[in-house]
Amino acid sequence: MSPLIFFIIRRLIQYVPMILVVIIVTFLLVRLAPGDPTYILVGEVGDESFVKAMRERLGLDRPLYDQFVIYISNVFRGDLGYSYLRSEPVAKLIVERIPATLLLVLTAMFISALVGIIVGTIAAARRGVADLTLSTLSIIGISIPYFWLGQIILIVFAVWLGIFPLGGMVSVGYEYQGLEYFLDVLYHLTLPAMTLAIFNIAFTTKITRGSVLEALTQDYIVTARAKGIPESRVVFRHALRNALIPVVTYTGFNTGVLLVGAILTETVFAWPGMGSLLYDSIRLRDYPVVLGIFIYGSIIVILANLIVDVLYGIIDPRIRLR
Amino acid sequence: MNNQGAAYTYHLKNVGLQLLYKSSKVFKVNPRFTAGFIIVLIVIILALVAPFITWYPPLKTLVGKPFTPPVALHPFGVDDLGRDIYTNVLYGIRTSLIVGVSAVTISLAIGILIGVIAGYYGGLLEDALMRITDMALIIPQFLLALVIVAIFGQNFQNIIIAIGIVSWPGIARMMRAEFLSIKERPFVEAAKAVGLSDVKIIFEEILPNAIPAIIPYAVLQVNTAILVEAGLGFLGIADPNVPSLGLMLNTAQQYLVRAWFMAFFPGLVLSIIVIGLNLLGDGLIEHLNPRLRKR
Numbered sequence: 001m002s003p004l005i006f007f008i009i010r011r012l013i014q015y016v017p018m019i020l021v022v023i024i025v026t027f028l029l030v031r032l033a034p035g036d037p038t039y040i041l042v043g044e045v046g047d048e049s050f051v052k053a054m055r056e057r058l059g060l061d062r063p064l065y066d067q068f069v070i071y072i073s074n075v076f077r078g079d080l081g082y083s084y085l086r087s088e089p090v091a092k093l094i095v096e097r098i099p100a101t102l103l104l105v106l107t108a109m110f111i112s113a114l115v116g117i118i119v120g121t122i123a124a125a126r127r128g129v130a131d132l133t134l135s136t137l138s139i140i141g142i143s144i145p146y147f148w149l150g151q152i153i154l155i156v157f158a159v160w161l162g163i164f165p166l167g168g169m170v171s172v173g174y175e176y177q178g179l180e181y182f183l184d185v186l187y188h189l190t191l192p193a194m195t196l197a198i199f200n201i202a203f204t205t206k207i208t209r210g211s212v213l214e215a216l217t218q219d220y221i222v223t224a225r226a227k228g229i230p231e232s233r234v235v236f237r238h239a240l241r242n243a244l245i246p247v248v249t250y251t252g253f254n255t256g257v258l259l260v261g262a263i264l265t266e267t268v269f270a271w272p273g274m275g276s277l278l279y280d281s282i283r284l285r286d287y288p289v290v291l292g293i294f295i296y297g298s299i300i301v302i303l304a305n306l307i308v309d310v311l312y313g314i315i316d317p318r319i320r321l322r
Numbered sequence: 323m324n325n326q327g328a329a330y331t332y333h334l335k336n337v338g339l340q341l342l343y344k345s346s347k348v349f350k351v352n353p354r355f356t357a358g359f360i361i362v363l364i365v366i367i368l369a370l371v372a373p374f375i376t377w378y379p380p381l382k383t384l385v386g387k388p389f390t391p392p393v394a395l396h397p398f399g400v401d402d403l404g405r406d407i408y409t410n411v412l413y414g415i416r417t418s419l420i421v422g423v424s425a426v427t428i429s430l431a432i433g434i435l436i437g438v439i440a441g442y443y444g445g446l447l448e449d450a451l452m453r454i455t456d457m458a459l460i461i462p463q464f465l466l467a468l469v470i471v472a473i474f475g476q477n478f479q480n481i482i483i484a485i486g487i488v489s490w491p492g493i494a495r496m497m498r499a500e501f502l503s504i505k506e507r508p509f510v511e512a513a514k515a516v517g518l519s520d521v522k523i524i525f526e527e528i529l530p531n532a533i534p535a536i537i538p539y540a541v542l543q544v545n546t547a548i549l550v551e552a553g554l555g556f557l558g559i560a561d562p563n564v565p566s567l568g569l570m571l572n573t574a575q576q577y578l579v580r581a582w583f584m585a586f587f588p589g590l591v592l593s594i595i596v597i598g599l600n601l602l603g604d605g606l607i608e609h610l611n612p613r614l615r616k617r
Binding site: 018021022025026029030032033034040139140142143144145147148149151152154155159166256259260263264267268278279282283287290291293294297298301302305 | 354464465470475552556557574578585586589592593597601604
């Protein structure tokens with residue numbers, strides 16, 4: 001077996017059990033919670049016969065061990081229960097919302113990587129006033145709660161200036177097709193993506209700056225300078241290239257933070273993703289959906305980490321040997 | 323008696339002066355730390371004197387006409403239920419600080435315990451504990467806290483406990499790293515040679531040397547806890563009987579078009595708290611790590 005395949009298998013063995021752990025934790029929480037677990041697994045509403053049918057289906061009248069096995073096998077088959085309030089299976093409700101959330105997360109990731117890498121590199125190359133201003137700005141950027149930042153951006157750009165929509169993903173009442181649909185989504189995406197990106201730019205800038213500073217102390221930089229290569233080329237071609245790996249891996253491992261960020265940002269802009277679904281479900285006490293979003297969110301984060309980890313091993317052969 | 327008293331006072335004065343001298347050096351060297359320290363100090367004072375500088379009871383409805391924009395009597399305006407926003411923001415600072423400090427106390431207790439056992443004993447136990455820690459680091463902590471509070475009941479106590487029990491992994495890892503390096507030092511070997519018990523070596527010899535390294539991270543953890551509480555409040559997971567900056571932003575969300583001040587002031591104050599704690603924590607890390615100081 002080639003070492004690469006061996007490496008990938010080892011990573012799979014490392015990550016897949018985590019999904020099982022997430023499901024076990026969920027089951028334990030539901031069992032430990034005060035009151036009848038039926039109401040958490042089914043929701044607080046529903047007529048007697050529905051609740052009774054669900055109780056039998058979930059095996060809640062059977063011993064704990066059976067309940068556990070039923071729960072695990074249900075979840076692994078993609079059955080997260082049924083939302084009585086919305087008359088739809090929980091899994092379907094969530095899966096429908098994932099693309100919108102991913103669109104928001106990936107757009108914000110792209111913008112913040114682009115801006116953060118450029119700004120961070122400049123900050124590292126020109127230390128002094130620019131550096132100090134940037135690090136102060138990045139502290140502020142990291143600190144401001146992005147859901148509040150989103151509210152302020154919404155008030156300024158949508159309410160006061162009126163140049164962006166108040167929320168949603170498409171204009172209501174227009175049946176846009178093709179390019180027009182794409183532009184309409186882009187128009188709605190601008191403010192939420194900007195909010196999420198601003199928060200992440202600060203982090204990316206900080207990491208890039210540190211990484212480039214480290215790279216600039218290496219011997220090959222001295223060599224490059226001695227050869228008379230212009231400084232801008234030394235920084236952007238020689239130092240940045242070698243500094244990029246930590247930045248890229250960081251961006252990948254940061255998916256969890258961005259996902260939570262997206263969930264909060266979506267709520268501000270009524271962006272129809274998992275966050276809005278979560279917000280509505282909390283208000284309606286639709287617990288099966290809340291639990292489902294926790295499980296799906298965790299799985300997304302675990303998979304993202306797995307992918308980055310494997311890519312890291314492919315890019316940098318040294319990692320494979322560890 | 324008198325003499326002893328005087329000697330004690332002298333001693334205290336001496337210790338006080340030393341502390342003052344030491345801290346003055348920190349202030350001079352590190353402007354970030356200074357800025358953070360001042361901001362956090364002001365925030366704490368505001369939280370303490372909240373009852374004396376507000377003129378309405380917190381959470382009391384209809385003390386003003388709903389949606390009144392900022393005026394002299396209501397400096398931050400009045401919300402949808404006629405509650406004074408200025409009063410609730412000041413009491414909200416209290417809530418944030420209480421949540422931050424209590425949740426971090428819980429996560430420190432768990433994190434230190436796990437980190438200490440893993441770092442000191444090593445072997446299979448360490449492997450097992452660190453695998454659990456790594457898993458706990460990957461699961462989105464915010465969502466886990468949210469689920470815990472949602473199904474266990476939305477009260478203040480549950481919010482603090484939930485935030486505390488999801489945020490220990492970082493502390494555990496740091497603690498383990500500290501223990502791994504400190505336990506190799508000669509004084510630990512000496513303690514072992516003298517025949518001290520493991521408990522004594524851990525708590526009286528190693529732990530006091532490991533604590534300073536995690537203090538800045540504890541400060542940053544307070545920050546995270548405050549943000550998690552605010553985020554939960556923003557999604558509507560909060561105790562309705564406790565003033566909360568996050569919950570105020572949740573209410574404000576429904577009236578963004580109509581009442582900008584309902585969102586603006588609570589969020590601004592929340593940002594200031596977080597900026598202060600971030601500066602303080604970063605400043606401490608820089609100060610304790612001379613390698614970073616030179617950069």
